[in-house]
Amino acid sequence: xxxxxxxxxxxxxxxxxxxxxxxxxxxxxxxxxxxxxxxxxxxxxxxxxxxxxxxxxxxxxxxxxxxxxxxxxxxxxxxxxxxxxxxxxxxxxxxxxxxxxxxxxxxxxxxxxxxxxxxxxxxxxxxxxxxxxxxxxxxxxxxxxxx
Numbered sequence: 001x002x003x004x005x006x007x008x009x010x011x012x013x014x015x016x017x018x019x020x021x022x023x024x025x026x027x028x029x030x031x032x033x034x035x036x037x038x039x040x041x042x043x044x045x046x047x048x049x050x051x052x053x054x055x056x057x058x059x060x061x062x063x064x065x066x067x068x069x070x071x072x073x074x075x076x077x078x079x080x081x082x083x084x085x086x087x088x089x090x091x092x093x094x095x096x097x098x099x100x101x102x103x104x105x106x107x108x109x110x111x112x113x114x115x116x117x118x119x120x121x122x123x124x125x126x127x128x129x130x131x132x133x134x135x136x137x138x139x140x141x142x143x144x145x146x147x
Contacts, residue, residue, distance in 0.1 A: 016081070023080035024142040030076055031135035034069045034093065038128045041066065045121075063100070070094035073134075086137050089130070096127045 016024075044059035070093040077090040103120040 020081050021142070023076065024082070024138065027073075027076045027080040027082065028135065028138040028142045030069065030073060031131055031138050034066070034073070035128065035131045035135060037062070037066050037069060038124065038131060042124060045124075063097070067094070067097055070097050082138070082141065086134065086141070089134060092130050093127055093134075096123055096130065099123055 041059060041062055044055050044062060048055035048059060073093060074087060074090040077087040082090070100120055100123055103123055104117055107116040107119070108114055
């Protein structure tokens with residue numbers, strides 16, 4: 001016979017309103033669109049090197065759109081009542097995008113060699129990886145069953 005200890009608190013899943021569940025779905029969709037934007041940025045960069053240098057202007061302009069996506073990501077995390085870790089990590093893409101400018105201009109302005117500009121491409125991979133992690137977490141939270 002099994003005895004259930006009634007004094008031990010049982011984990012209870014948080015009841016989420018329809019608004020919060022919808023906001024979590026929107027947060028997930030935003031992360032997926034952000035990832036697609038990063039891929040498009042890489043395409044523009046590659047096309048500017050391999051096809052036509054005019055694509056570099058698309059790369060520059062679209063970077064500002066990604067900045068807006070990155071600014072709104074932490075706000076969406078708050079509205080979607082994401083766990084504090086995800087909310088804090090949602091700030092990271094904006095910081096990493098800001099670092100893109102540092103890698104392009106500030107490092108060489110400080111007298112560092114030009115090859116440090118190559119960190120711009122490496123940082124794009126970091127942004128992609130962070131967004132994949134955020135998207136995966138957002139998917140799991142959005143699809144988690146609630147009572």
